[in-house]
Amino acid sequence: MRLALLALCLAQPVAAQDAELVDLGLGLFLDYCATCHGTEARGDGPMQEVLAVEVPDLTQLAARAGGFPHYEVVTKIDGRRPVMSHGDVMPVWGRVFEGTDSAFVRTDAGQPIVTSVPIAALVAWLEGVQE
Template identity: 45%
Template sequence: MKGKAIFTALAMTVLGAGAAWAQDAELGKGLYMDYCATCHGDQGKGDGDMSGVMTIPASNLTLLAKNNGGTFPMLNVIHVIDGRTGVRAHGGAMPVFGRVFSDSAMRGPEDYQSVVEARGRILSLAMYLESIQQQ
């Protein structure tokens, strides 16, 4: 019984920390600047430094809500970022950041904290994108 209580307390701590971290749009902005701005531009308008050499133009990420009837498509954005939904760029798939974030955080085969961290990063990035939507 004592082991179960310790496991529950540990799980709640990890999940609570991950949830708080995931809700930080400022973290998302940093991730965006590190991983996305090269193609999508500093302001998310598809005019990054690599835009001139891409065979398929990078999307204007500030129009996601406008192009979706005024509602930010949070789940779709998360699926694109983590690789569940393919997006073609450079003539091939957009980088799959779910794998990048998971690989950089993995410490072992049953490291659930790394899964929470990767999902938190993806959610933070999506929340940042939601914050830069044009009206």
Template identity: 35%
Template sequence: MHKICFTIAVFLAATGSSSQAMAQSADIGHELFMDYCAACHGESGKGDGDMAGIMTIPAPNLTLLAKNNDGQFPMLKVIHLIDGRTGMRAHGGPMPVFGRVFMSEEPSAANPYGTILESRGRVMSVAYYLETIQQ
């Protein structure tokens, strides 16, 4: 069931449907980005965060993701990077895996997929936000 929900959400993102929901997700994504990502990637997403000076591998400029991908925002790749499905390295080791960080601490027997969907929704919200800051 959770694969179906995730597939539908990715489809909606790719087709541009549900723009109001995506706008709300981008707003939530901005808040999450500021809380979890800005220290390394900078408030503007350009890789100039407070931690940039001590990182062994520089944080990338996230405003250039579409430009560096033939003008198309690589939504699925970004989602996979954020949730930890890739081996992207930073700080001399893997980038923090936010898929687990974004999970609810209190899964419910009545809602066994809630924690997974909550995590994926937060990851997608950050990805939607990143899409809005492309140059």
């Protein structure tokens, strides 16, 4: 499936590629993240009541950092920057976001960050829900 998505993206204009990536990111978020972070990423998922740590409002990442923190988001998801409340590496289900295809996430400064397609999709969706 990921190869098919990548092939589809390569055959489409940039705006269509972005839309495909955002749609994939939304699906992944709803499937794997919304239980804690909520369907709108506000930290109000059904599990937040039983967690020992406060679930952050992910729609405020850019506001808190003075711009969307691409590198920090990628490295928290892929495990380069462990999130202890997630059992060290996030997500705790590990390989779901590893992917077999590489993708680039570009920071506002244009710096590329190499990551997997699923993580790039999550980052694209999260960037789009910033307030």
